[in-house]
Ligand code: SF4
């Protein structure tokens with residue numbers, strides 16, 4: 001598993017974490033390049049189906065991050081999101097989806113260093129856990145390959 | 153059940169209602185829903201120990217709605233469905249004529265939502281001990297055992313959507329399942345599509361499910377999919393103080409929040 005490079009997708013809000021990640025860059029802080037950042041208007045927009053889609057397209061880990069409570073640009077988006085995460089985490093856990101592979105965090109626009117830590121720690125953790133085999137087995141790419149070989 | 157037939161006959165005759173949703177004899181020894189619009193049809197109403205399923209799912213169906221003013225024979229699950237639908241602005245107070253059969257076979261007539269709420273406060277709304285035991289058994293498994301367990305169950309799913317059709321809370325005119333731009337839920341019944349469907353169904357019913365069990369009853373493949381939403385009842389109750397289908401003016405737990413909602417996983 002030495003050459004395993006975790007694929008991490010980060011879903012972040014425009015106003016805090018994305019700006020925070022920008023700050024990480026402008027402060028010339030280096031962090032693991034395994035993460036693909038996808039910007040959303042607000043954590044309230046990060047639907048559970050989007051997380052589902054990340055796993056089934058081959059992500060080994062997911063980061064979801066937005067403004068700290070009381071800092072939401074739209075006042076309450078992150079509060080709503082928090083409730084849904086609580087419920088979705090319960091459901092994931094019950095259906096056997098590994099909740100250790102999704103990290104939820106609050107990273108503000110001033111916390112460039114925290115962002116670097118969040119990414120680095122997540123990458124290190126997922127690297128240790130290895131590829132998300134359970135989900136990879138049913139991932140799009142696997143099924144597509146199967147389909148192709150069935151036709152051959 | 154003459155009292156029921158007499159009552160419905162009277163309601164139809166004096167035009168209080170145009171149609172009554174109740175139980176009737178199906179082919180073989182099964183019980184089915186009947187929609188009595190005439191006195192003759194009302195005479196076919198029955199009420200036996202087999203008449204347990206939740207009829208409220210019909211209330212919002214287009215074909216039933218257009219029959220006019222509806223009456224319904226409700227059990228506890230149906231009363232809760234009606235409360236939940238009311239809280240989602242799908243049924244107005246007084247819009248549906250509601251009859252309930254008591255243990256001693258007498259009829260109770262619920263004239264308004266308030267009386268239903270008062271009744272439900274004392275009713276037994278818990279999931280059955282058997283369902284509880286099944287949930288606990290799954291919870292005791294390791295993460296990958298749970299994954300295996302559900303994958304085996306979902307593998308059987310043929311995507312007939314009978315569970316969706318049977319659920320009183322699945323009334324959206326355009327379900328996410330049917331959306332194809334983008335195609336959120338793959339049409340094919342492969343593991344990925346089935347998992348997507350079941351996660352979506354459970355999330356969209358989280359905190360709205362009134363544990364009637366109709367989804368699992370309807371499933372031709374015997375998938376215990378009701379456990380997915382049952383398992384979420386407790387965390388939503390303890391975490392947010394909300395129970396579905398108890399109050400007509402309740403606010404849906406997942407469309408509101410408290411600034412001090414507790415969690416232990418966000419860093
Ligand atoms: S999800 Fe199943 S148990 Fe819950 S309300 Fe719908 S049909 Fe009833």
Ligand code: SF4
Nearest residue numbers: 309310312313315371
């Ligand atoms: S009723 Fe059963 S087989 Fe049909 S879609 Fe629902 S879970 Fe799948």
